[in-house]
Amino acid sequence: MKIDRQALVTRHTIECHDPTARLALGNGEFCFGVDGTGLQTFAGNCMAHWGWHSFPLPAGVTPDQVPATGTLQQGHAVDRDKFPPGTETLRQWLFDNPHIMNLGRLRLAQPGVISNVKRTLDLWTGLHTTRYEMDGQPVKVETCVHPALDLVAVRIESPVPLAVVLDFPYPTLKNEAWVGDFSQSPPVATGGGRKNFERTVDTTTYHVALEGNADSFVCAFSAQPLPATLPSFGETKTACAAKWKNFWQTGGAIDLSASTDPRWRELERRIVLSQYQMAAQSAGSWCSSEMGLLGIDPWRGQFHMEMVWWHLAHYALWGRWELGSRAIDCYRRFLPAAKALAAQLGYRGLKWPKSVGPEGRSAPWYGNQVLLWKQPHPIFFAELDYRLQPTLATLEKWADIIHGTAEHMADYPVKDAAGIYHLAPAMPPSEQGITRDTVFDLAYWRWGLDKAQQWRQRLGLAREPLWDEVRKNLAPLPVVDGVFVHSAEWHDTYTKRAWEHPDPVGVRGMLPPMDGVDAKIARDTVAKVWATWNWDRCWGWDFPWMAMAAARTGQPELAVEALLKDSPRNQYDFQGINTGGPCPYLPGNGGLLYAVAMMAAGWDGAPERHAPGFPENGQWQVCWEGLNPAL
Incomplete structure (x- = not known):
């Protein structure tokens, strides 16, 4: 019997009421960690498989001292891989670099008091929807990621304007609510048309673009210059839904719903x-x-x-x-x-x-x-x-x-x-x-x-x-x-x-x-x-x-x-x-x-x-x- 794939997938729609929990919205190459505000107000990172950074070499260490293989060992392995005395600083730098980096953060500038959070991630369409109250006013935010561009799209419905800002961190190695030190660059408000950024962090350079207005906008990241025109929220939502529908309708599927073992649902x-x-x-x-x-x-x-x-x-x-x-x-x-x-x-x-x-x-x-x-x-x-x-x-x-x-x-x-x-x-x-x-x-x-x-x-x-x-x-x-x-x-x-x-x-x-x-x-x-x-x-x-x-x-x-x-x-x-x-x-x-x-x-x-x-x-x-x- 052919599997009803939509029924299989949608019975496991993700529901969450924690405003600080990060959910993964991604296309395989880029991921936007979204929190209960539909943004990254309390937690979340923008990360990509191309997004890497290295700290400058420590004082006294020169590029020619960095082994291309990561080891100073010569000859056959006879025991553990050892670094000679006096190379501890070099060893630590090699362990720490390169490291994945947070590309940026989208957040409410002044979140107010947030309550009654209700969130869903529709697996069939890839759309995260959150509804909450901020200072007693109802807010709805939809968020999704484009399937082909490293781009997040956001639409906000609120009776009062909500200020959303983008800010950039200097990379750090601690896995906290947000990865990075955000104290070194000022935030940028969304809305007001296209804004382009070329970010240079030590030897890493990448490109960022904001496009749209204050309540419907997209933010794109790339290792290369971005196109002159970016897809809108609506276009991204449509493309995201088509991508995930195709994903679930192709490839393999396993349906356990006819089982009587009570554990079937958790395994599925x-x-x-x-x-x-x-x-x-x-x-x-x-x-x-x-x-x-x-x-x-x-x-x-x-x-x-x-x-x-x-x-x-x-x-x-x-x-x-x-x-x-x-x-x-x-x-x-x-x-x-x-x-x-x-x-x-x-x-x-x-x-x-x-x-x-x-x-x-x-x-x-x-x-x-x-x-x-x-x-x-x-x-x-x-x-x-x-x-x-x-x-x-x-x-x-x-x-x-x-x-x-x-x-x-x-x-x-x-x-x-x-x-x-x-x-x-x-x-x-x-x-x-x-x-x-x-x-x-x-x-x-x-x-x-x-x-x-x-x-x-x-x-x-x-x-x-x-x-x-x-x-x-x-x-x-x-x-x-x-x-x-x-x-x-x-x-x-x-x-x-x-x-x-x-x-x-x-x-x-x-x-x-x-x-x-x-x-x-x-x-x-x-x-x-x-x-x-x-x-x-x-x-x-x-x-x-x-x-x-x-x-x-x-x-x-x-x-x-x-x-x-x-x-x-x-x-x-x-x-x-x-x-x-x-x-x-x-x-x-x-x-x-x-x-x-x-x-x-x-x-x-x-x-x-x-x-x-x-x-x-x-x-x-x-x-x-x-x-x-x-x-």
């Missing part, structure tokens, strides 16, 4: 709102930070290359690959940086950086060179792309990236006297320290090298002998008492280390079956992790990771339990943003979308039944369309 709410949040904040020119575009997170808004998978892989399964493709192209743009990093450390191929901004330079952190699971990700993305577009053009587009990635993967392991290749040193995804032969990395290395060889064969090229040798002789996945453990050295996985990311479940969950990963051990591992883990000391994406593994190992009841586990790290707030991190945490949203699409549409080798990742207990009726199976 999370699914619908996660689609909205990722499309609003994480569908632009660069990968998203873990907080998206609502503020600045502890990592300065830089994106983590191991987290790129969680932000973007779901688009392949939901039939919306084009929304993630520009950000996924970061691997092409970062290729010179990855080549330089590998060469500086004495390795072949491409070594992908860790926490970066658009320049591809890693922010300093002790685990940068030994956190390994970011390395095979581009091979995974390439395979997703090929599944959707199995053409020679796709093969050629990814060929050099896959070759360089696999070349480093074959060069990194250390060969012992017995001919066994070890991943050493290695920090697992759980980041609990530095060890060797980490279980998830050993599995991901196997899959990645296999897939890289298959890519060569698709191109009519011979297999690389060294890749085969390394793959064949990789250390076995560590097993203790019949279950996988974090690493060959950490046999206390289920006692002292049963927290943070549950690495052992990823080997047959996120990853498909492969030689060297025993199916029964994988199934028993999932059960063991579920029973012993401290789920209050995890992160938002750990729950969908667990769900993927439970589904793939034939435990669908557990898959649903994992997605809906009652934990403070597995909550989704009123607008559907996962809160399982130190800030609003979009990797949880992206992970949920990948997991639930996989549970509905299946995966390579899945049981041949409808919705193979959901229980066959009669309580879950899963109606889905437009989804693609997982690898």
